[in-house]
Amino acid sequence: MTSKPEAPVNLQNLAETLIAAARRAGADQADALAMHGRSVSIDTRAGALEHAERAEGVEIGLRVLIGGRQASVAASEHSEATIRDMAERAVVMAREAPVDDNLGLADPDQLAAERDATGLELADDQPDPQPDHLQQLALRAEAAALSRKGISQVEAANASFSRRNLWLAASNGFSAGYERSTHAISTVAITGEGLGMERDYAAESRIWAADLPEPEEIGLLAADRTLDRAGSRKPPTGAFPILYDRRVAASLIGHLLSAVNGAAIARGASWLRKALDEQVLPAGMDLIEDPHRLRYPSSRPFDAEGLATFRRKIIEDGVLKGWTLDLATGRKLGMDSTASAARGLASAPSPTNSNVILTPGDRTQQQLIADMGQGLLVTSMLGASVNGTTGDYSRGAAGFWVENGQIAYPVNECTIAGNLRDMLMTLIAADDALPWRGSEVPSLLVEGMTVAGA
16 A cells, blocks of 8 residues: 655646656656655744744656656646646757666566555654744753853754655656655854854754654753863874764765765776675674664655665675665666665656664773774864775864873864775774664774874
């Protein structure tokens, strides 16, 4: 039984109407997305409302395929005339596109049989929160941050909510949809003034409001993180171990996931392009993708091409077991899709990941700090220079300098550099991964990177 989203327009009918229009306009194949979304965002500052934003609308997207050529179009209006014009324009565009014989919809026998997302609990079943309730959440987070001595101001406290319904239809017979909700609270706190000013933040989001931490917890965490940054200075320059705090450790795994993405592999533009069935992480480490985690942010019953999603091991015992593929990249590489397609309203499908989990270690972050002796604990990052072909890596970083196995002082304005292939092989994981994240990754210790500071 297909789960039909509740929306002011019939999204299923809208998506299927787009397909029919595309076929009439001359498309060989077509798929379409129809989406209805509504959101409310409230910012407070100095104990009062700073900014309020509300949005609601229906958007549609259409992809057409003609003889190995494709084109995508989108619109925020869905009249009969708009749909007809979209279909005709997409067909004209597709006829001018380059040929790629790997393009094409799934065969009907490849399509997901189970299309109901209800069991994944992707949408809060409680009524949508009202703006005054969101404002109170933001005010509570702000007040908690300001209650810490030394916090000079709260740059922003925010509470927001969104609910989105989507329907995917295709000319191969696929037609299904689901609903997703998001609740979020965030706070940015400031300490000091002028050149001595430091800021930090805390933020949490959940599908269900009942799973969110209290706003006071988020405000206090933002304040404590900010106060810890007071008096930051540059670290020394040299080769040192780097401990990526769990706030930023997922970025390392993100670079790995980019390198095993089928789009990069098919282009030959990945530093792991020849590493299939080779060791890429230390023995004992698994990297698992699980699109079926209850109430998790990127869970989904089927992908953007209508294939059934499934749990898989991308890396097992440190060994790379497979690429992340959609239909087109799978065909280019002579492999089956991993049901990893995602797409925007005006873009073709491309491979992506849904809920990844890295094997945690058996030591606390504090134990890893003690073990590293001297080095850098990174808690925030900015900018990036990552060579996708070689894995050469350089990023701006801030955090805390470690001496004699203990945090000595906060640091900023430094650069850390290394090669991702070498870095990942030295990983030591802590036991502190947080739940509810699309990437569940603990703090990670990397041996022997270059720090450029004072």
